[in-house]
Amino acid sequence: MEIKRVYALYFSPAGKTRALTTTLATALAESFGAPMEVRDITLPAAREEGQTFTAGDLVVCGSPTYAGKLPNKLLPYWKERLTGGGALAVALVSFGNRAFDNSLAELCACLGGDGFHVVGAGAFACRHVFSDTLAAQRPDHDDYAALAKLGAAVATRIAKANEPPAAPEVPGDAAAPYYVPKGLDGAPKVFLKAKPKTSADCIGCGVCVASCPMGSIDPADVTSVPGLCIKCHACVRACPMGAKYFDDPAFLSHKAMLERDFQRRAETQWFV
Ligand SMILES: Cc1cc2nc3c(=O)[nH]c(=O)nc-3n(C[C@H](O)[C@H](O)[C@H](O)COP(=O)(O)O)c2cc1C
Ligand code: SF4
Ligand code: SF4
Secondary structure, eight states, X not given: OOOOEEEEEEOOTTSHHHHHHHHHXXXXXXXXXXXXXXXXXXXXXXXXXXXXXXXXXXXXXXXXXXXXXXXXXXXXXXXXXXXXXXXXXXXXXXXXXXXXXXXXXXXXXXXXXXTOEEEEEEEEEOOOTXXXXXXXXXXXXXXXXXXXXXXXXXXXXXXXOSXXXXXXXXXXXXXXXXXXXXXXXXXXXXXXXXXXXXXXTOOOOOHHHHHOTTOOSOTTOXXXXXXXXXXXXXXXXHOTTOOEEOOOHHHHHHHXXXXXXXXXXXXXXXXX
């Protein structure tokens, strides 16, 4: 099959999903001798319009795993705002060394429902955005080697096919419930209402305001978060002064549990 254009389309508040998605799309564009375009849907303005693709397009779609699924606030976008139009797609999820559970199955189901033909998929272990120590160096050399293998397998599959190839089987269940975060005591921890605090080190630069995918930080008072917070940590990671932090006890207990119980290396997996 001929590929005329390759896209990297991703939601990536803290940047790991972006790195994986653009790396794979760049490699696939090179292998087909096709141009590559970035469609970054992280910020609210970029999600105002839907996007339409067509046969001859290959779209690498990336999302982080949140509570074992796709971030729920992004689900309407993945389900309703994309028109696949017979384009081919690769589904990528990142996850923070605990587990991707059902996020990859959910992304594949969304893309199939949008009219894409999913030709490859992968779940890549990354630094957990809640933590400075959990899988801090990932994706690492081995993860990028797996990404290159996925790219080569997808390119071969497409080159050999006359018709869109069948979707790969991926683990998980798109309809499964969300993972319930646990704390150090093993009990469920609810921190849905937690919002980041701001320390006295803040210099008022506004970087956090510009990085929030929910547009939730007040530009006139960056210590105030009147909108919804999805705990993505974009503001925490982007702040040049390290001034944003979470102090919610339930959140901190969950983070400590992850750092205690999920030190082992979670494997990256890919499917064609
Ligand atoms: C609200 C939230 C929930 C998360 N849930 C999970 C999870 O269930 N399993 C896991 O391994 N990582 C989980 N993570 C970690 C992210 O999947 C991981 O850090 C991801 O690479 C972040 O992507 P980004 O850098 O593109 O924003 C979660 C992160 C957030 C913010
Ligand atoms: S990014 Fe950090 S220093 Fe800049 S306004 Fe936000 S909290 Fe303050
Ligand atoms: S305020 Fe919440 S949603 Fe906005 S960037 Fe910070 S952690 Fe993410």
